[in-house]
Amino acid sequence: MNEIPTTASFPTSKRNRVKRRHDRGSYDHASVFAVLDAGLLCHVAYTFDGQPYCTPTIHWREDDMLYWHGSSASRMLRHLRAGTPACLTVSHLDGLILARSGFNHSANYRSAMCFGMARIIDEPQEKLKALAGVVDRFYPGRAETLRPISAQEAKATTVIGMRIEEASAKVRAKGVADDEEDYEYPVWAGVIPVSMVVGAAEPCPRLLPGMARPDYLSGYAEGARLAQALTDAQRMYEGEG
């Protein structure tokens, strides 16, 4: 993999500069990648025939390349083959902020918006590498233990890729911020934290006898934070690359 210096930043323009609450924005690779790597679910905005679509999907990252699964809807494929502007966003909700005024109610969150040209990955080697990545990035080392992918499956899967041209991260991570004169107002105020938590694994009822849960899933133990498990898996995946 190419090394990206951790101090590097994405360029800024009208497109990615954080406008509302710009004090919460940053543009360095490390901040953007930290948000992306802590999530599995992303939302991608495309425009087709003047209509914006906000599509939820699973993303994975190799350096500054983002990959995700695409719809095989023919209209979208046509646009994606030529390359189409897209925006991929990952967001984590971390807490509800209950202030003493409606105006200061808020949420703690981490989000990253990434801009670039989305295109279909159809070069066979790049596509196979990306398809192994979607497994190994989440479960490092798992891909080679699976029933190998067939040519038909590779063909039936649409992988979309986008090099990040510009990006921003935006984070709110603090307590209640009321107007100074409101702290005397007689109402409860505080933070209600929330997080994505892993539950107890449910083995497939048709598992072969003696098939133990593999070590690479230890980060996804019951009660773990999903964001931490995903971040650790990405680090392991990069270490293997």
Place this chain on the structure above:
Amino acid sequence: MNEIPTTASFPTSKRNRVKRRHDRGSYDHASVFAVLDAGLLCHVAYTFDGQPYCTPTIHWREDDMLYWHGSSASRMLRHLRAGTPACLTVSHLDGLILARSGFNHSANYRSAMCFGMARIIDEPQEKLKALAGVVDRFYPGRAETLRPISAQEAKATTVIGMRIEEASAKVRAKGVADDEEDYEYPVWAGVIPVSMVVGAAEPCPRLLPGMARPDYLSGYAEGARLAQALTDAQRMYEGEG
């Protein structure tokens, strides 16, 4: 509030018909609203000057009207004043599906995509009602206990609204679905469930003495599922309406 029959459905067109895995799609109001009401975080796709933007924000719902906070960036405001096509999506990740082939790896999820024309809500009465709604929809009854909103705050807040013209819900909620011949393959397979869980509330350090946590927050107790708390709050909010 207007009553919407629970058997009602949104019309379908090329725009909202579920293409990839259409067996997972539905179009009835109840299915779409259930996904919307279980979430606080949404992503909105807009297009400005040919560039799609995928913006994370907080949404709330009154019947088939969606509201969210907007950026005050002047370029966006100009488009939004005139009304602009948008797509608001809410997604919940419920589990990771580890299959015996890479191709059958998947996720359990619930998502709703809503299409319509987004516009700035600037009619004063509608805007004030929407601003009370963003508090009461999450914390029923809280708005009237807060320091009242000032004219300046109302002016400084951009509320965007969109009547849902078309929508779809998409749900995967099942175990591993391998190809029949793969069940003999010697690899662990199963579901790793995940959910948004509420943590221990952190009262503001500057709370007035004796200010107890109000009853309307009982659904947000430590260990509760956020989706359930939000769904219950919406039901209470509708009951009050």
